[in-house]
Amino acid sequence: MEKAIFYKKEENFVKCFACNHKCSISEGKKGFCGVRKNIDGDLFLLTYGKVSAEHIDPIEKKPLYHFLPGSFSYSIGGFGCNFLCPWCQNFEISQCKKSFCVKKRKPEEIVKSALEYSCPSISYTYNEPSIWAEFVYDISKLAKKNNLKNVWVTNGYFSEEVLNFFMKEKLIDAMNIDLKAFKKETYEKYCGANLKKILNSIKKAHKKKIHIEITSLIIPNLNDSEKELKEMAKFIFSLDKRGEVPWHISRFFPMYKFCDEKYFITPLEKLKKAEDIGKNEGLKYIYLGNV
């Protein structure tokens, strides 16, 4: 474990500001994500260098279709998450509460591997990058020195402080950001998160000229009403007012806690309907995923 950067000390606790939960963590306790702990009045990242998965993925799998198309991205993920989504497709690592015995990786090893396999970018993916931002930062700095791009696949709950810290050195080149719903209740009930903060983060990242693509997993009867899809599309259009921010509409497959008979695979017609709605709202680039 490593001492964290993104926190400040208060009288009886530490305040983490890596993500928008801004947890107040008392002595001996962990934050909401389960990977940042107050030890003797300092905050430590328990998962520094603990890589849960490491792959060479097509960049289109992130998914990013308008950023280094046709290239491979050296992709790494860690453990834990700052969301609790019951449909998570990576729940084995994102909701893992145990400390796994994994091979530790150093930032220079990750960069060396990316170069060895001729990947022009490194993607921080599979779980939320901001919760182990210190490790991501150390890799990103080295990656930049070696002319590699840095890509975040994120739920959009990174804090403004983290975004500014990285962007002072232009250390994030592209992001795929989830927009899971457009109802505040859905984010609160299922993810333990706040919709407004996500929309703000998306706007801020776009303003900082990071290449942005948005992904929405369409779950039957959860976020697939015409009204909600229209609101999502309108918001995405509002980012550049030209409709050039790509929208990935992804098909849901029953998974994790969302896998009893109530839940079913998103019908293809529903995805096509969402595509039509997006086009009507002016979005030029809409891609169906998981089909």
Ligand code: SF4
């Ligand atoms: S990263 Fe987010 S969830 Fe984790 S301790 Fe910090 S503020 Fe809390």
